[in-house]
Amino acid sequence: MKDPISIPEAASVLGLSAGRVHALVTHGGLPALKVGGRWLIERGDAERRQRQRPLKGRPFATHNAWALLRLASGENPDGIDPVSRSRLRRALALEGLEELGQRLSRRADSKFFNAHPGEIPYVLADQRFVASGISAAAMRGLDLVSGSEADGYIRAGALQSFEGDHALRPSVERSNVRLRVVPDSAWPVVPEGGGGAPLAAVAIDLAEDADPRSAAAGRALLKALRSP
Numbered sequence: 001m002k003d004p005i006s007i008p009e010a011a012s013v014l015g016l017s018a019g020r021v022h023a024l025v026t027h028g029g030l031p032a033l034k035v036g037g038r039w040l041i042e043r044g045d046a047e048r049r050q051r052q053r054p055l056k057g058r059p060f061a062t063h064n065a066w067a068l069l070r071l072a073s074g075e076n077p078d079g080i081d082p083v084s085r086s087r088l089r090r091a092l093a094l095e096g097l098e099e100l101g102q103r104l105s106r107r108a109d110s111k112f113f114n115a116h117p118g119e120i121p122y123v124l125a126d127q128r129f130v131a132s133g134i135s136a137a138a139m140r141g142l143d144l145v146s147g148s149e150a151d152g153y154i155r156a157g158a159l160q161s162f163e164g165d166h167a168l169r170p171s172v173e174r175s176n177v178r179l180r181v182v183p184d185s186a187w188p189v190v191p192e193g194g195g196g197a198p199l200a201a202v203a204i205d206l207a208e209d210a211d212p213r214s215a216a217a218g219r220a221l222l223k224a225l226r227s228p
Contacts, residue, residue, distance in 0.1 A: 004033075004040040013046040028110025028180070031210040034171075045210055057103055062186040064088065065107040066201075072097045072225055073198035098222045101204050108153055108180035113168035115150070115177045123150045123166050123177060128158045132180065132197035133205035134214055139196050142206075142217050149176045151205065153197055155187040180205075200225060 007025070011018045024030040025039050030049060032041045060068060063079070068088045070077040080088070091100060115123060123129060133151035137144035154162055159181055162168070168177055196202065203225060206218025 003043040005043050005046065007039050007041065010041045010043075010046040013043070014050050027105070028108075028112075028178075029105055029208075042210065059103050059106050062106050062108075062183055065104045066182070066186055066198075068092065068100065069104065069107065069200040069204070070198050072200035075198055097200055097203070097225055098219075101207065101222070104204060107201070107204075108182045111159075111179050111181055112171040112175035113163070113177040113179065114171050114175055115166055115168050117148045117176070119166050120148050120150050120176065124152075126162065126166070128154055128162055129179075130154070130197050132202050133178070133209060134211075136196040136202045137206070137214075137217070140199060140202055140221075142221070144206075144214060144217055149178075151178045151180075153180045153182055153201075155184055156181050157184045 005013070007021050008018050010030070011021045014021060016024075021030065021041075022039070025032040025041070030041060031045050032039045034040075059065075064084060067077040067080045067084070068091070071085075071088055072092055077085075124131060124135060129150070130153040131139070131151070132153055134144055134146045134149065135151045137146060159179065162179070166177075168179075197205070199221070203218050203221035206214050207222055209215050209218060
């Protein structure tokens with residue numbers, strides 16, 4: 001980190017309570033490293049988030065967040081009643097995916113792990129893992145190289161066995177595996193295995209990445225997506 005700051009300092013930058021910033025960190029909404037039991041945040045990340053527009057409207061429930069992401073990706077989600085589908089389509093048409101991005105925070109709960117570098121290809125190939133962010137960049141035709149890391153979605157009920165099968169260790173500082181855990185009740189709206197996450201989810205995940213190049217690619221992809 002070039003300019004690490006504490007949670008109270010980040011709270012001052014963001015104009016939020018320290019408790020709210022801690023929640024953002026632990027749920028993956030703000031990149032941070034835990035060193036000696038203390039969370040450290042890159043000042044630039046805090047300032048970047050502070051410049052974002054304030055949240056308009058309540059966050060979408062997990063199932064609706066995924067339905068909206070699949071609609072924005074040109075897919076047809078199952079299990080959505082006609083009224084909800086119409087409401088989500090209207091939100092996309094009126095506000096656009098980029099504006100709705102902050103309301104999609106409940107799509108998953110991010111957890112960070114360390115894996116042996118030689119295990120990463122097996123993580124990526126596991127059918128329980130749905131690649132997103134940098135791990136899905138190549139399959140989406142983006143000029144980004146993932147390196148020895150994995151970023152993707154997994155069903156909550158599969159998390160424990162997945163950790164054991166790949167000898168994942170929860171991270172306290174740096175990590176090379178990010179698992180975005182989706183509740184079992186919402187998992188049917190995520191296409192499992194092989195094809196990667198819906199394009200809109202990949203775009204959102206990249207746009208929120210701490211790496212400036214990945215974030216720029218994600219923002220460009222968001223702008224390229226058209227409301228259904």
